[in-house]
Amino acid sequence: MPKLVTPLNDTQVKKAKPKEKEYLLSDGKGLALRVKPNGSKMWLFTYSKPYTKKRAQISFGMYSDVTLSDARTSRDEARALLAKNIDPKEHKEAFANHKAAEAKSTFEAVVKEWIALKEPKVSARYAFNLRRGFELHLFPSLGKVPISKLSAQQAIAALKPLAAADKLDILGRICRRVNEVMEFAINTGRIQTNNLSGISKAFDSAKHESMASFTPKELPKLINIVNSANIKLMTRCLFEWQLHTMVRPGEAAGAAWNEIDFENKLWNIPIERMKKRKPHTVPLSPQALAILEYLKPISSHREFIFPADKDPRAHASRETLGAALRRMGLIGKQTAHGLRALASTTLNEQGFDSDVIEAALAHVDKNKVRAAYNRTDYLERRRKMMCWWSDHIEEASKGNYSVTGNTHLKAI
Template identity: 50%
Template sequence: MAKIISPLTSTEVKHAKPKEKEYNLADGNGLMLRIKPSGSKIWLFNYYRPFTKKRANLGFGQYPDVTLAKAREKRAEARALLADDIDPKDHKNQHAQAEKERLTNTLQTLYLTWFNVKKSEIKENTANEIKRMLDLHVMPKLGSIAISKLTAPMVIDIIKPISEKGKLETVKRICQRLNNIMIFALNTGVINNNPLSGINHAFEAPKVRNMPTLKPDELPKFMEDLKYASIKLTTLLLIEWQLHTITRAGEAAGAKWAEIDFTENVWVIPAERMKMKREHLIPLTDKTLDILARMKPLSGHKDYIFPSYNNPLTHTNPSTVNMAIKRMGYKDKLVGHGLRSLASTTLNEQGFDADVIEAALAHADKNEVRRIYNRADYLERRRKLMYWWSEHIEQAQIGKTTQKNNIINLKVQG
């Protein structure tokens, strides 16, 4: 016949005295209070492990921190786990480990892990910009906080001073990058939800501003101003290079001699230097070849076609064109990127195929089949377009405008 155990009372627990050797007071159903010679009293739960049926003890804490009532609650939870063949000790250890990882996975830790993955997918300049922004505005105040403890009000409070300064684009990017980190943490199992998903709605959206550009009929005046501009020869030729090749600032400034195929008269920009991360081929015209010929004595022995004035081992800063245009009196009227808009507007007005123009601008083509077709067929069509555009610019330099139908004897192969 099983031994009947009378449940303990609070008075028995409170007045249990230490003895020369430790002893136990049983409460029943595996719960007992162990009294040590030192006088400490510890709650233990004795049970059979699932499957192995070996005996084990699970500590519930020390009395009086854990009361008799609380110890009985813990016993009930443990027995419920056993009913589902879950070892309560293993369950406790796993929970403790998960909690430890949750608290040690700070925003700073997850940010660095995410960044190491992210920087392999983006350009170095973009990666540096992201790191500077988060290191300056976010990590000093939030980096040490467990990512699972972050709340929307907490983060909004940190970003609000930036918003109040009118730096709305910075606010937008901070919200985006923090959500990138949170989604990374979510996908790697560190957190179960993203409380920051809507923080961008707490701030005014940045106003969309079009890049300042010129109207097509303003090109002759710009070319006249460029001709007499007080700027270094390398900068002047870089502006002309960017204008004639219809490239982005970083692509133009970072041009290398090794990228020029003088046999086919093509500039091959590798995928890693392109915004869309795919190789871009630009047919070279007589004018762009002339620019290269003028740069050859200055940089032909270097890697970069347009080397930096301060550090010839690297290329000219992409912002150099913007600064030069600004000094020419075009502040708020034109920026380097606006040269691409000028080309696009002009070429569209002249009736060139829109797909060929988009290919020349290296814009993404969502139609994969057509993108493959572009590479095979559009290059020669783009060569005609690029020759027309270069000739148009040349005509603008002497104060004339060019009509598409007037260009007949272009030196175009194919």
């Protein structure tokens, strides 16, 4: 028959004096107070481990920090775990490890890990924009929050300033990226569910105008508007360059002199500057080469063809041309990216091979099987097409002059 133990009371615990050797004061059901010769008092729980039945001990803390009542609560919780064949000591260690891992898995830490994983697959510019979006809009308020504790309400509150500023396009991109991060956190065992999956529904959607463009018949009108606008010379050059080469705004603005092969009349854009992480070669028409010749005295001593105004060592912003078009009153009518749509629509209407057009636009075939077999870049066919496109621009530019000053080009 088990020995009956009289439970302790607060007075006994408080007045327990140290002896020459440490001793135990039992409270019953495995709980005891260990009193050491130096006067320290610690709560201990002795139990039999599940399955092996080996004796084990776990500490509930010092009496100076843990009252008798608290120690009994901890004992009862430990006994409840044992009833489920859970070792309370192992459970405590696992919980401590979980809390430590949680402290390391802050939202900022997981985002940076996710970006590091994506970085080799995207352009340097894209990776920079990824980091910048989180640094500006989310890290200040959410960076130190454990990702497992992050709530939709917190994320929505952090993003409200973007909505208030009507920056809905940026807001939409960040919401999508946040959800990618949360999926990454699930796959790496940080969280079980994505609490932020619906945050975009708390805001209005952006009206997408990234491809807004004039129709092919309106090309002369567009050229006339730009020609009449009060814009900087370098912006005018950038407009002509992007229109003739059919590249993306960021690729045009970041063009470097060492990317130009004058001998073979080619512009070789390296992989790190391309959206699809694939190098792209642009055949240069006589009109495109004329733009470069015009710019040589202005910027050939620098790295970039289109230097930034504030820092000539850097290149112009990818937003430069888009901002200029907006100032011309073309919001919703023509964007910088839409110049590619204008070129594509025109070339398709003229009967050019759609594969050649797609290659000129550096689009990646979404059909992976087809893409595996179709590895040609149609360079020579693109060269002929690009020359036709520049001649078409020239024809549409009658009455306007190119920045080159060569009136016979009439390339705007």
